[in-house]
Amino acid sequence: MTTETKGRYGKFGGQFVPETLMTALQELETAYEEAQQDPAFSKELDYYLKEFVGRETPLFFAERLTKHAGGAKIYLKREDLNHTGAHKINNSLGQALLAIRMGKKKIVAETGAGQHGVATATACALLGLECVVFMGKEDIRRQELNVFRMELLGTKVVSVDKGSGTLKDAVNEALRYWVSNVEDTHYILGSALGPHPFPQIVRDFQRVIGDETRKQIVEHEGRLPDAVVACIGGGSNAIGMFHPFVDDQDVKLYGVEAAGSGISTGKHAAAIAGKQEGVLHGAYMYVLQDEDGFIQEAHSISAGLDYPAVGPEHCHLADIKRVQYDSVTDQQALEAVQLLSRVEGIIPALESAHAVYYAVQLAKEMKEDELLVICLSGRGDKDMQTVRDALGGQSI
Amino acid sequence: MTKKLVTQAIVQCNEQGDKAFVPYIMAGDGGLQTLKKTILFLQEAGATAIEVGIPFSDPVADGDVIQQAGERALAEGITLRKIMTELASFKEEVQIPLVIMTYLNPVLSYGLQSIAADCEASGVYGLIVPDLPLEESGLLKEALKNSEVALIQLVSLTSPAERIEAIAKAAEGFIYAVTVNGITGVRSSFTEGLEGHLERLKAASSVPVLAGFGISTPEHVRTLGGLADGVIVGSAIVTALHEGEYEKVRTLINASKNQLTNS
Numbered sequence: 001m002t003t004e005t006k007g008r009y010g011k012f013g014g015q016f017v018p019e020t021l022m023t024a025l026q027e028l029e030t031a032y033e034e035a036q037q038d039p040a041f042s043k044e045l046d047y048y049l050k051e052f053v054g055r056e057t058p059l060f061f062a063e064r065l066t067k068h069a070g071g072a073k074i075y076l077k078r079e080d081l082n083h084t085g086a087h088k089i090n091n092s093l094g095q096a097l098l099a100i101r102m103g104k105k106k107i108v109a110e111t112g113a114g115q116h117g118v119a120t121a122t123a124c125a126l127l128g129l130e131c132v133v134f135m136g137k138e139d140i141r142r143q144e145l146n147v148f149r150m151e152l153l154g155t156k157v158v159s160v161d162k163g164s165g166t167l168k169d170a171v172n173e174a175l176r177y178w179v180s181n182v183e184d185t186h187y188i189l190g191s192a193l194g195p196h197p198f199p200q201i202v203r204d205f206q207r208v209i210g211d212e213t214r215k216q217i218v219e220h221e222g223r224l225p226d227a228v229v230a231c232i233g234g235g236s237n238a239i240g241m242f243h244p245f246v247d248d249q250d251v252k253l254y255g256v257e258a259a260g261s262g263i264s265t266g267k268h269a270a271a272i273a274g275k276q277e278g279v280l281h282g283a284y285m286y287v288l289q290d291e292d293g294f295i296q297e298a299h300s301i302s303a304g305l306d307y308p309a310v311g312p313e314h315c316h317l318a319d320i321k322r323v324q325y326d327s328v329t330d331q332q333a334l335e336a337v338q339l340l341s342r343v344e345g346i347i348p349a350l351e352s353a354h355a356v357y358y359a360v361q362l363a364k365e366m367k368e369d370e371l372l373v374i375c376l377s378g379r380g381d382k383d384m385q386t387v388r389d390a391l392g393g394q395s396i
Numbered sequence: 397m398t399k400k401l402v403t404q405a406i407v408q409c410n411e412q413g414d415k416a417f418v419p420y421i422m423a424g425d426g427g428l429q430t431l432k433k434t435i436l437f438l439q440e441a442g443a444t445a446i447e448v449g450i451p452f453s454d455p456v457a458d459g460d461v462i463q464q465a466g467e468r469a470l471a472e473g474i475t476l477r478k479i480m481t482e483l484a485s486f487k488e489e490v491q492i493p494l495v496i497m498t499y500l501n502p503v504l505s506y507g508l509q510s511i512a513a514d515c516e517a518s519g520v521y522g523l524i525v526p527d528l529p530l531e532e533s534g535l536l537k538e539a540l541k542n543s544e545v546a547l548i549q550l551v552s553l554t555s556p557a558e559r560i561e562a563i564a565k566a567a568e569g570f571i572y573a574v575t576v577n578g579i580t581g582v583r584s585s586f587t588e589g590l591e592g593h594l595e596r597l598k599a600a601s602s603v604p605v606l607a608g609f610g611i612s613t614p615e616h617v618r619t620l621g622g623l624a625d626g627v628i629v630g631s632a633i634v635t636a637l638h639e640g641e642y643e644k645v646r647t648l649i650n651a652s653k654n655q656l657t658n659s
C-alpha cells in the first residue's frame with residue numbers, strides 16, 4: 001500500500017539531517033536489516049515483551065461504554081496495561097536491543113509527556129545502558145513525577161528551555177547531542193518520526209499492537225473490526241495499530257490529532273489539518289509553520305500530542321485517503337477522561353482520551369453489530385495533576 | 397561560466413599567498429540595519445567571502461552561540477525574504493561573494509522557483525543548507541541549475557571514503573569540511589586524524605576545501621587554514637560582532653594572510 005523507496009512514503013519522509021549523522025543513519029539501517037533477519041533478535045525481543053512488559057495486552061470489550069455511546073461495539077486495546085503505562089516501551093525495548101547489537105552502550109532520547117523517557121530509562125536500566133533524556137522545560141513542569149521516575153531509574157534528565165520548551169525543542173537538543181556523540185551513542189527516537197530509518201523502525205516495533213488486535217478481535221468476534229481509532233502525536237501508537245490493517249479496505253482507520261483550544265484559534269497541534277508541508281527533524285511531513293517557514297509551537301493539554309508535525313507515513317496515508325484524520329479539543333479530551341473513568345473504571349492518558357472522545361462520537365453513527373477498536377495508548381496516572389487543575393476540582 | 401564566483405574568490409586569494417577567510421554572521425543580529433555595516437566592515441577587513449546565516453526556529457546543527465544570535469535575530473523579525481531584499485539594496489557596494497547559510501524549510505517556504513534569481517539579484521553566489529545531505533539535494537540543485545548560485549556541501553569526519561568521493565564529485569563552490577563531530581561552537585582542540593582527513597578531501601576535490609566548526613582563535617586559523625584552502629569562522633565572529641569587538645575580528649582575519657607556505 002505505502003511506497004517505501006529510500007525511506008519515502010509517497011513524497012513524505014527522507015533524510016534531511018546534517019552530514020555528520022548520515023553515516024550513523026546508514027549504520028542503523030544496516031544493523032536493523034540484519035536484526036530483522038536474525039531469529040535470535042525477535043526471540044529476545046519477544047521474551048522481554050512477554051516477561052517484562054507483560055504482553056500481550058488485552059483487547060477488552062467495553063460494554064458500558066458501548067451502551068453509553070449507543071452504537072457500534074467498542075473494544076479497547078489495553079496498551080495502558082504495559083509496564084511503564086503506555087505503548088512507548090514496545091519501541092524503547094526494541095531499539096535498546098538494537099543499540100546493543102550495534103555495540104553502542106549509551107542512549108540519548110527526547111521525551112514529551114515523559115512516557116517515552118520513562119520507557120527508555122526503563123529499558124536502559126533493564127539492559128544496563130547509560131541514558132540521557134532531553135525534556136522541554138514546560139513539559140518538566142507538566143510531568144514532574146515522570147522526571148523523578150526517570151531519575152530513579154538511573155537516567156539523567158536534561159531540561160531544555162529553548163524555543164517553546166516542549167517536545168520539538170527536546171528533539172532538537174537530542175539531535176544535537178547525538179551529532180556530538182554519534183560514535184558511541186544511539187538515539188532512541190520515541191515516535192514514528194525523524195529521518196529514515198526511524199519511522200520504519202518505530203512502526204515495526206509498535207506493530208505488535210495491531211498484530212495482536214487483529215488476532216484478538218477474530219478470537220472475540222470471528223471477524224475484523226469495522227473501524228479502528230488511535231490518537232496521533234508523532235504517530236507511533238497509531239501507525240503500530242493501523243499498519244496490519246492498511247491492506248484491509250473494509251477496516252476504516254481514524255487518526256485523531258490534538259485540536260488544543262480549537263483549530264480556529266491557532267492554538268492546536270493538528271499538523272495534518274493544517275495542510276502545510278515542510279521539513280522538520282529530518283523528514284518531509286505536514287508541519288505547523290508560519291509563512292516564512294519557521295516552525296510554530298504546537299498546543300495541546302496533553303504533552304504527548306504537543307508536536308507540530310506528524311510522522312511521514314501518516315502524511316502519506318492522509319494523502320491517499322486510506323486513513324481519515326480528524327481532531328479533538330482539550331475540553332473534549334477532558335470529558336473523555338471522566339467518561340471512561342466512570343463507565344469502565346479505566347483512567348486513560350490525556351493523549352488516549354482524544355481517541356476515546358472521537359470513537360464515542362463515531363460509534364454513535366455506526367450500527368450495533370459493527371465493531372470499533374480504540375487504541376488506548378496509555379494510562380492517566382501521569383496526568384492527574386493536569387486533569388485536576390483543568391477541571392478546577394469541579395468533577396470531584 | 398556558472399557557479400564559479402565563490403570558487404574563484406578562494407582561488408585568487410590562495411594565489412596571492414593567503415588562505416581564504418570566510419566569516420559567518422547571523423543576519424539581523426542587532427537589527428536589519430546593521431547588516432550592511434557588518435558586511436562592508438568584513439569586506440574591508442579582508443574577508444574572502446561572507447557566510448550570511450538566516451535565523452531559524454529549530455537550528456539543530458548549531459551550538460549555543462549561534463542559537464542565541466538566531467533568537468536575537470528572530471526577535472527582530474528577521475526572515476530570509478527580508479535579508480534577500482536588504483542585501484539587494486546595497487549589492488553594488490559588495491565586491492566579495494556572499495553565501496547564504498539556511499536550514500531547508502525557510503527555502504522551501506520562500507519558493508524554489510524564485511530562489512536562484514533572487515540570490516543573484518542580492519549578490520549571493522552560494523547556498524549552504526546544513527540539513528540537506530547529498531542524497532536529498534536533487535530538488536534544490538535543480539532549482540539552482542542555470543544560475544551562478546553554487547550549492548555547497550558539507551563533509552564530516554564521520555563520512556566514509558566512498559561518501560567523501562561522491563560528495564567531492566558533486567561539489568560546487570567549495571567543500572565545507574566540518575572539523576568536529578558536533579554542532580557549531582567554540583572548541584579548544586581538534587581530533588588527531590584531522591590532517592589526513594583534510595588531505596584526502598583536497599585530493600578528491602576539484603573545488604577548494606574550507607575547514608569550519610569550532611575554529612575560534614588566530615592559532616586555529618593558522619593551523620587549520622594551513623591544512624586546507626581556508627577557514628570558516630562562525631561562533632567566534634558572531635560573539636565578537638555582538639560585543640562590538642571589531643579588533644578581534646581583524647586579528648582573526650589577519651591570521652589567514654601570508655599562509656601559503658605550509659601547503
Ligand SMILES: Cc1ncc(COP(=O)(O)O)c(C=O)c1O
Pocket residue numbers: 086087088112113114115116190191192231232233234235236237238303304305349351352377378379
Ligand atoms: C499515552 C500516550 N499516547 C500517545 C502518545 C503520542 O505519541 P504517538 O503519536 O507517537 O503514539 C504519547 C506520547 O507521549 C503517550 O504518552
